[in-house]
Amino acid sequence: MSKIAVVGASLAGLRAAEALRREGFEGRLALIGDEPHLPYTRPPLSKEMLSKEWDEQSVALTTMPDLEGIDIDVRLGSAAQSLDVEGRSVTLADGTAVDFEGLVIATGARARSLPNTDQLDGVLTLRGLDDARRIREAFDSRPDRVVVCGAGFIGAEVAASARAAGLEVTMVEMAPVPFERILGPRLGEMLADLQIQHGVDLRTGVGIERIEGDGRAERVILMDGSSIPTDLVVVGIGVTPNTDWLEGSGLHIEDGVVCDATCAAAPGIVAAGDVARWPNEMFGGELMRVEHWENAVQQAAHAAATLLAGDGGGSPFAPVPWFWSDQFDLTIQLAGRTRADDEVVILEGPTDDGALVALFGRQERLVGVFGINRARQVMQHRRLISEGIGWDEALSLARSAESK
Numbered sequence: 001m002s003k004i005a006v007v008g009a010s011l012a013g014l015r016a017a018e019a020l021r022r023e024g025f026e027g028r029l030a031l032i033g034d035e036p037h038l039p040y041t042r043p044p045l046s047k048e049m050l051s052k053e054w055d056e057q058s059v060a061l062t063t064m065p066d067l068e069g070i071d072i073d074v075r076l077g078s079a080a081q082s083l084d085v086e087g088r089s090v091t092l093a094d095g096t097a098v099d100f101e102g103l104v105i106a107t108g109a110r111a112r113s114l115p116n117t118d119q120l121d122g123v124l125t126l127r128g129l130d131d132a133r134r135i136r137e138a139f140d141s142r143p144d145r146v147v148v149c150g151a152g153f154i155g156a157e158v159a160a161s162a163r164a165a166g167l168e169v170t171m172v173e174m175a176p177v178p179f180e181r182i183l184g185p186r187l188g189e190m191l192a193d194l195q196i197q198h199g200v201d202l203r204t205g206v207g208i209e210r211i212e213g214d215g216r217a218e219r220v221i222l223m224d225g226s227s228i229p230t231d232l233v234v235v236g237i238g239v240t241p242n243t244d245w246l247e248g249s250g251l252h253i254e255d256g257v258v259c260d261a262t263c264a265a266a267p268g269i270v271a272a273g274d275v276a277r278w279p280n281e282m283f284g285g286e287l288m289r290v291e292h293w294e295n296a297v298q299q300a301a302h303a304a305a306t307l308l309a310g311d312g313g314g315s316p317f318a319p320v321p322w323f324w325s326d327q328f329d330l331t332i333q334l335a336g337r338t339r340a341d342d343e344v345v346i347l348e349g350p351t352d353d354g355a356l357v358a359l360f361g362r363q364e365r366l367v368g369v370f371g372i373n374r375a376r377q378v379m380q381h382r383r384l385i386s387e388g389i390g391w392d393e394a395l396s397l398a399r400s401a402e403s404k
């Protein structure tokens with residue numbers, strides 16, 4: 001292989017390009033991104049960037065000299081518009097074409113917005129650096145109240161950052177209990193209480209009907225008819241994988257780029273990060289798309305290895321997904337693949353300072369671990385999940401460790 005193109009110049013794209021060089025690929029390597037920025041890391045955008053502990057330089061993942069040092073042809077500010085699989089070429093928005101023998105798709109995902117809000121100022125989403133800058137500026141303008149739409153991890157972190165900035169916050173969540181879908185009702189309630197204890201006015205089980213205002217958000221109307229006056233709405237209602245440019249390419253697109261277990265989407269084409277959906281053999285081949293930072297890093301390296309191994313030469317990518325979220329003074333972590341109907345056993349907590357460890361079991365297997373300020377226990381159980389430990393064995397091991 002003498003030419004590889006990587007589309008998406010963020011975490012997964014950068015890490016894939018670096019891995020290709022590390023693994024000895026010496027041919028032409030192009031890194032194509034639609035943003036004007038060099039690759040940067042996103043988790044601080046809802047945390048340290050909003051609380052002003054970090055500035056824009058702190059989120060950079062690399063520098064131009066570093067990229068030039070490993071001979072990467074970086075093309076920023078130019079979106080890939082279409083892919084010709086047979087002709088082995090990607091066409092960019094500026095009309096140029098980049099031909100390749102191998103392709104890494106790492107175009108991630110974009111934030112979903114509320115319908116009919118495009119024309120309203122003061123309604124923002126958070127995915128990129130420019131979004132974080134806009135939200136930070138909006139915080140600085142001291143809005144009377146911030147309405148956060150969606151109590152998922154991004155919404156919860158934005159609410160925490162807004163409270164830390166001394167702002168009044170109302171968070172609106174359609175589900176009766178936040179995080180119930182992945183954590184079940186009990187742990188979901190605990191995370192909801194965390195927001196309430198920190199002064200967030202949490203409204204659950206109700207959706208947003210519309211946002212009203214004359215050119216700018218003035219009030220949010222909920223489906224129960226209530227109205228919340230506001231001059232800033234931050235919408236955190238999930239993401240859509242960036243696959244529009246692959247329409248008509250012949251690749252299998254269904255909530256992401258569908259790959260095989262090795263991350264290959266077609267001969268000589270791999271995908272990684274938030275855009276990739278693949279059967280994870282660690283969880284019985286469940287087709288999953290994982291929107292976590294660490295997954296983007298690991299899957300990028302794996303996809304690069306698959307590409308270099310040649311058709312059929314790759315090995316399955318079978319991780320135990322893991323992520324963290326910082327809210328107020330707590331670090332929340334979840335490892336595994338959890339569902340609302342899993343059996344949940346709380347091993348410890350919540351302690352006075354909010355720490356907690358809970359295990360998730362399904363079909364006689366340990367499938368997940370949830371921790372608040374308990375990184376070591378989360379990592380220990382994550383390893384046990386990867387070893388395929390049974391549910392009863394995991395519980396008795398945890399209880400005997402507790403009694404020591």
Ligand SMILES: Cc1cc2nc3c(=O)[nH]c(=O)nc-3n(C[C@H](O)[C@H](O)[C@H](O)COP(=O)(O)OP(=O)(O)OC[C@H]3O[C@@H](n4cnc5c(N)ncnc54)[C@H](O)[C@@H]3O)c2cc1C
Binds near residue numbers: 107109126128275322
């Ligand atoms: C605010 C925020 C906070 C987060 N916090 C956490 C956290 O605490 N813990 C955690 O585990 N994860 C967190 N995440 C998730 C984590 O950041 C993502 O999983 C990670 O960024 C995925 O990397 P990626 O490279 O696959 O996708 P992305 O980071 O989305 O990058 C994709 C890149 O491709 C570009 N692109 C899209 N379409 C095209 C195109 N057609 N042509 C060229 N370029 C294109 C995009 O603009 C983008 O630059 C957070 C995410 C956000 C947004």
